[in-house]
Amino acid sequence: MSKLKKYVEECRDQKNTELEIIDKGVTNILEIPGLLELGHLTRLTLSHNKIPSVPPTITNLYSLETLNLFNNHIKELPTTLSSMTKLRILNVGMNKLSSLPRGFGACPVLEVLDVTYNNLNENGLPANFFQLDSLRALYIGDNDFEILPPEIGKLKNLMILVLRDNDLIALPREIGDLPRLRELHVQGNRLTVLPPELGNLDLVGSKQAFRGENNPWVAPIADQFQIGVSHVFEYIRTDTYKFLYGRHLAADAAPPPKTNDKSKKISRMG
Amino acid sequence: MASTHPATLRLQSLNEKTASDLFQRRRHHHDPHEDGDHHNILDISVVKQNDDSSTMSFSGAVCRRCTEPFGPTEQIVNSVGEVWHTRCFVCAQCFQPFPDGVFYEFEGRKYCEHDFHVLFAPCCGKCGEFVVGRVIKAMNNSWHPDCFRCEICIGPLADSGFVKNAGRALCRECNAIEKAKGLGKYVCHKCHAVIEEGHIKYKGEAYHPYHFNCTTCGVELNADAREVNQELYCLRCHDKMGIPICGACRRPIEERVVHALGKAWHVEHFVCAKCEKPFFGTRHYEKKGLAYCEIHYHQLFGNICFVCNNVIAGDVFHAFNKAWCVSHFACSVCDRKMSQRWLVGKGTIQRQIA
Numbered sequence: 001m002s003k004l005k006k007y008v009e010e011c012r013d014q015k016n017t018e019l020e021i022i023d024k025g026v027t028n029i030l031e032i033p034g035l036l037e038l039g040h041l042t043r044l045t046l047s048h049n050k051i052p053s054v055p056p057t058i059t060n061l062y063s064l065e066t067l068n069l070f071n072n073h074i075k076e077l078p079t080t081l082s083s084m085t086k087l088r089i090l091n092v093g094m095n096k097l098s099s100l101p102r103g104f105g106a107c108p109v110l111e112v113l114d115v116t117y118n119n120l121n122e123n124g125l126p127a128n129f130f131q132l133d134s135l136r137a138l139y140i141g142d143n144d145f146e147i148l149p150p151e152i153g154k155l156k157n158l159m160i161l162v163l164r165d166n167d168l169i170a171l172p173r174e175i176g177d178l179p180r181l182r183e184l185h186v187q188g189n190r191l192t193v194l195p196p197e198l199g200n201l202d203l204v205g206s207k208q209a210f211r212g213e214n215n216p217w218v219a220p221i222a223d224q225f226q227i228g229v230s231h232v233f234e235y236i237r238t239d240t241y242k243f244l245y246g247r248h249l250a251a252d253a254a255p256p257p258k259t260n261d262k263s264k265k266i267s268r269m270g
Numbered sequence: 271m272a273s274t275h276p277a278t279l280r281l282q283s284l285n286e287k288t289a290s291d292l293f294q295r296r297r298h299h300h301d302p303h304e305d306g307d308h309h310n311i312l313d314i315s316v317v318k319q320n321d322d323s324s325t326m327s328f329s330g331a332v333c334r335r336c337t338e339p340f341g342p343t344e345q346i347v348n349s350v351g352e353v354w355h356t357r358c359f360v361c362a363q364c365f366q367p368f369p370d371g372v373f374y375e376f377e378g379r380k381y382c383e384h385d386f387h388v389l390f391a392p393c394c395g396k397c398g399e400f401v402v403g404r405v406i407k408a409m410n411n412s413w414h415p416d417c418f419r420c421e422i423c424i425g426p427l428a429d430s431g432f433v434k435n436a437g438r439a440l441c442r443e444c445n446a447i448e449k450a451k452g453l454g455k456y457v458c459h460k461c462h463a464v465i466e467e468g469h470i471k472y473k474g475e476a477y478h479p480y481h482f483n484c485t486t487c488g489v490e491l492n493a494d495a496r497e498v499n500q501e502l503y504c505l506r507c508h509d510k511m512g513i514p515i516c517g518a519c520r521r522p523i524e525e526r527v528v529h530a531l532g533k534a535w536h537v538e539h540f541v542c543a544k545c546e547k548p549f550f551g552t553r554h555y556e557k558k559g560l561a562y563c564e565i566h567y568h569q570l571f572g573n574i575c576f577v578c579n580n581v582i583a584g585d586v587f588h589a590f591n592k593a594w595c596v597s598h599f600a601c602s603v604c605d606r607k608m609s610q611r612w613l614v615g616k617g618t619i620q621r622q623i624a
Contacts, residue, residue: 020605047603048604066605068604137576207591208591209590
């Protein structure tokens with residue numbers, strides 16, 4: 001424990017604005033003496049520890065811009081998080097979250113949210129989640145989403161959207177309302193068709209990325225994937241495809257079964 | 271103007287339609303083709319006449335005025351077939367003989383010059399004298415033809431007609447100029463006529479272009495002509511003189527010139543191809559024949575740091591279609607700065623764990 005105290009004192013005395021306590025077996029943030037008094041701190045990294053929860057007093061770190069809690073045991077985040085007025089980057093990947101706190105969407109300047117590898121689904125999002133219109137990057141890969149809420153179209157600044165390895169059965173048409181999107185990862189889901197509105201976006205090129213492997217695509221889309229991503233986009237812009245998409249929705253077939261076995265996920269254990 | 275007609279002296283009843291030698295009264299009829307500013311000019315010409323006094327005796331004749339007969343040796347005044355006693359041949363107003371035998375007749379009565387003027391002749395609105403002969407009736411006043419002049423150029427208006435402009439009587443030319451000034455049109459400094467379209471400026475004054483010829487090739491100028499060092503040139507010659515042409519507006523650059531992208535530009539026309547804000551001498555970036563400001567160059571062509579969202583100055587790390595600045599190229603899991611060895615994992619970068 002004296003080691004942790006030393007890090008904090010060193011940081012305070014040298015007026016360091018960044019503090020890293022990585023893989024030190026920390027089990028409680030409140031056990032790090034003096035940590036929540038470092039009001040000048042702009043970056044705090046506590047990845048690879050054993051932290052089970054974040055105290056509401058985390059807001060004492062009022063200068064914090066980057067908070068990294070990757071690979072801990074966190075099951076819940078405090079509702080006070082949304083009052084951190086400078087927080088731009090939040091990484092709570094590889095934890096045990098099944099929901100985000102109420103009012104989380106009120107975070108005023110959040111730009112990058114990484115909740116990769118948790119137990120989240122569409123029911124675990126707070127009602128105001130899609131008010132996060134400052135969001136540039138949203139990483140929700142390796143979670144349990146079956147439905148992506150259509151309100152995703154409100155996140156007008158979104159450039160990166162990672163949905164890989166969820167249980168998604170469809171993408172909403174509103175995904176075409178994200179004009180700045182440059183990266184879309186939907187691999188490893190249960191998707192069969194793409195909304196034609198996706199064709200509004202420019203996801204083909206050296207500055208863009210679109211990944212769609214490991215989905216039970218309908219045959220015409222799978223064929224286009226064989227020859228290249230640019231062909232997929234050309235195809236979904238055609239009237240033929242729009243007709244086919246409409247028919248597919250009307251048929252309302254049962255979604256493909258889940259294929260991913262998640263029982264061995266670390267986020268499920270303990 | 272006085273004229274004498276001793277042989278044909280006779281009286282006529284005054285009638286507007288009668289063109290009498292002795293007494294004429296002319297009206298200028300309103301011309302419907304003139305515009306509303308024009309006014310009737312009522313012009314009365316009175317011709318003075320001399321009487322013809324004769325000593326002939328008329329037997330049985332009586333005086334036109336007193337109807338008495340004449341004495342055998344009495345002097346008789348004979349005027350246009352009528353005869354008077356000398357004492358009866360007097361002014362109808364002052365009963366005095368006519369000085370020098372000059373009288374004026376109006377509505378059957380004869381008047382000496384003085385009384386005729388007093389009774390009937392108008393006063394000139396300019397000099398205040400009686401107007402004898404032709405009278406110009408205009409602007410609610412009477413004028414000698416020679417006194418009725420344009421208030422700007424003082425040219426005579428009596429025969430050319432006039433235009434009323436803000437209570438002033440002006441000639442047509444001056445009125446057009448005044449009107450043009452009101453409408454913001456230029457008036458040629460040389461011919462003083464209104465420039466209907468396409469003036470050129472020369473030494474600060476406006477001119478019709480056709481008053482000048484190109485200093486170099488001598489062609490008659492049009493409105494595209496340019497003035498350089500107080501000389502006028504047609505556009506062709508001007509463009510050949512080595513004055514740079516702005517790559518944006520295609521007009522010559524007479525002030526500061528920016529040279530970029532192999533062209534010359536007005537300072538305010540050399541702008542970012544994305545935000546169209548002028549660089550005003552700040553750094554710009556060129557790509558594919560277009561210039562960009564720092565922000566938009568990097569936004570369009572990539573080098574914005576994914577973490578700080580700022581333009582990357584200095585070295586750039588590229589991975590996954592993204593870029594990082596040196597200080598932010600860190601492990602996405604533990605935030606430690608990357609050393610030589612790093613790994614790619616599902617769209618993130620991670621330190622290689624030894």
